[in-house]
Amino acid sequence: xxxxxxxxxxxxxxxxxxxxxxxxxxxxxxxxxxxxxxxxxxxxxxxxxxxxxxxxxxxxxxxxxxxxxxxxxxxxxxxxxxxxxxxxxxxxxxxxxxxxxxxxxxxxxxxxxxxxxxxxxxxxx
Amino acid sequence: xxxxxxxxxxxxxxxxxxxxxxxxxxxxxxxxxxxxxxxxxxxxxxxxxxxxxxxxxxxxxxxxxxxxxxxxxxxxxxxxxxxxxxxxxxxxxxxxxxxxxxxxxxxxxxxxxxxxxxxxxxxxxxxxxxxxxxxxxxxxxxxxxxxxxxxxxxxxxxxxxxxxxxxxxxxxxxxxxxxxxxxxxxx
Numbered sequence: 001x002x003x004x005x006x007x008x009x010x011x012x013x014x015x016x017x018x019x020x021x022x023x024x025x026x027x028x029x030x031x032x033x034x035x036x037x038x039x040x041x042x043x044x045x046x047x048x049x050x051x052x053x054x055x056x057x058x059x060x061x062x063x064x065x066x067x068x069x070x071x072x073x074x075x076x077x078x079x080x081x082x083x084x085x086x087x088x089x090x091x092x093x094x095x096x097x098x099x100x101x102x103x104x105x106x107x108x109x110x111x112x113x114x115x116x117x118x119x120x121x122x123x124x125x
Numbered sequence: 126x127x128x129x130x131x132x133x134x135x136x137x138x139x140x141x142x143x144x145x146x147x148x149x150x151x152x153x154x155x156x157x158x159x160x161x162x163x164x165x166x167x168x169x170x171x172x173x174x175x176x177x178x179x180x181x182x183x184x185x186x187x188x189x190x191x192x193x194x195x196x197x198x199x200x201x202x203x204x205x206x207x208x209x210x211x212x213x214x215x216x217x218x219x220x221x222x223x224x225x226x227x228x229x230x231x232x233x234x235x236x237x238x239x240x241x242x243x244x245x246x247x248x249x250x251x252x253x254x255x256x257x258x259x260x261x262x263x264x265x266x267x268x269x270x271x272x273x274x275x276x277x278x279x280x281x282x283x284x285x286x287x288x289x290x291x292x293x294x295x296x297x298x299x300x301x302x303x304x305x306x307x308x309x310x311x312x
Binding site: 003004007008009010012013014015018021 | 248
C-alpha cells in the first residue's frame with residue numbers, strides 16, 4: 001500500500017471520531033491567531049476591566065460574611081467588658097490585710113511597728 | 126440552519142440550500158482544501174466542486190452529518206487535485222510531510238492487496254485502534270491525518286509545543302503499525 005492510499009483510506013474513519021475532534025479542526029492558523037488577538041483586545045478593553053472589578057467585588061462580598069463578623073465582634077466586646085467588671089469587683093472587695101504592702105500597712109523601714117499594726121488588725125478582725 | 130433542514134431542502138431540490146451550505150461550511154471546507162492543496166485558488170476550486178457534488182449526491186444520499194459529508198468530499202477532491210499537481214511536478218507543499226509521516230505506518234515489503242474487502246477490514250481495524258487511544262491522542266491523529274493540519278495549527282489548538290505534537294504523533298504511528306502487524310496487516 002502506498003502512503004497516498006493510506007491517506008485516502010483514513011478519509012473513511014468513523015464519523016464519531018470526526019465529530020469528537022470538534023469544530024476547531026480544519027481551521028486556518030490565521031483564524032486561531034485572530035481569535036487570540038480578539039481575546040487580548042477584549043481583555044484590555046474598559047468593559048472587560050469593569051466587569052472584572054465587578055466580579056472581584058462580588059467575590060469579596062461572597063467571601064466575607066458580615067453577620068458572622070459582627071457577631072464575633074459583639075462577643076469579644078461583651079467578653080472583655082464582663083472580665084473587666086469581674087476583676088474590678090474582686091479588687092474593691094478584697095481585704096486590705098490580704099495585701100498589706102499595697103495598702104501601706106507594712107512599713108518596711110521599721111519591722112516592729114509593722115508587726116504591731118498587724119497584731120492590732122488581727123485583733124480587730 | 127439545522128443540517129437536517131438543509132438536507133431536506135436538497136431533497137426538495139431547493140437551490141438556496143447551496144447558499145446556506147456555503148455560508149455555514151465555506152471556512153471549514155476551505156481550510157481542509159488549503160491544508161492539502163497548499164494553494165488558495167485550488168482550494169476555492171475544490172470547495173465549489175464539493176458544493177456541486179453535494180447537490181448531485183443528495184439525493185439519493187441522506188447524510189447523518191452534513192459537515193462530515195461535505196468535509197469528506199472536499200478532502201477527496203483536494204487530495205485528487207494534489208495528486209494531479211504532483212504528477213505535473215507542481216508539488217512541494219507542507220502536505221508532503223503529512224504523507225511522509227504516514228509512510229512510517231507502512232511495511233516496506235507490504236502487500237499490494239487493494240481489494241475493497243481488504244480496505245474495509247483495514248479501516249475497521251484502524252477505527253478500533255483509534256477508539257482504543259486516549260481522546261487527546263485520537264484528536265491529535267485526526268487533526269494531522271484527516272484534516273492535514275500543520276504542526277503549528279495543532280500546537281496552537283491543543284496548547285502544546287510543535288515538538289511535543291510531533292513526538293506524540295510519532296508514537297501513535299509506531300503503535301498503529303505494531304497494532305496492524307499483530308493483526309496480520311502488513312500494509
